[in-house]
Amino acid sequence: MEQYKDIAPRLAGLRDDMGWTAEEMAEKLDRSVEDVQRFEHGEVEIPVGYLLDVSRLCKVDLTTLISGREPHLKSYALVRKGEGFAVDRRKDYDYKSLGYKFAGREMEPFFISVPPKSGEEMAETSHKGQEFIYMLEGRLELRINGEPLILEPGDSVYFNSESPHALRGLDGKQAVFIDVIL
Known part of the structure; x- marks a missing residue:
């Protein structure tokens, strides 16, 4: 299911x-x-x-x-490599929550992998808040309000999440990054 x-x-x-x-x-x-x-x-x-x-x-x-489970840690929450809580809510992205153990979070940090796809396959989303992306591997096309930005390892971008945005990996490879949503 x-x-x-x-x-x-x-x-x-x-x-x-x-x-x-x-x-x-x-x-x-x-x-x-x-x-x-x-x-x-x-x-x-x-x-x-x-x-x-x-x-x-x-x-x-x-x-x-x-x-359906409550986070319980309040002082700190250590998440080791590969241990993020899988948020399998989209077929085209691999989300892992990195803050899932910490109760009362004021931000949502994710480790995300986005596969390559054509520009026509990019699906826009928007939501309240702000977002910060820090690139780790591959190349990412991030479209914000229809404007394409190309991000490479070490690049970062901070933007208003209410702006329609869409993502895709480039060069036939997945893009891997840290995404923090406030």
Whole structure:
């Protein structure tokens, strides 16, 4: 089963617990009612930006929303190489949460691998907040508001996540980077 089908009932239950209709949730998140309903029924992949927006609005930890488990560490949370919590919420990206053990996070750090694809296959997303990307391996095309930026290892970019953005690996190879979402 795709992980977003496990997340969908938690989204619906959380909205229910808040006492909101799908229409009220859509209005609070500046989304369409159709989006809210599709995500809550597990009909489509759920963008990480939407999950972040819901977790912030409802004051629920992102790890709890995604996994159903509570993070518990408050002083520090060590995540060894290869141990990140896999966030299998998109077919085309490999997300690993690096802060999933820490309770009360104010940022969401991810280790992300993006495969190569054609420019036509790039899917735009946007969400509240700000984002910081630091390139580790490969070359990445990041389109922000339709403007392509090419990032190489050691490059970084900080941007407003509300701007529509899309990613792809270049040169037939995956791009690997750290992504911090605030």
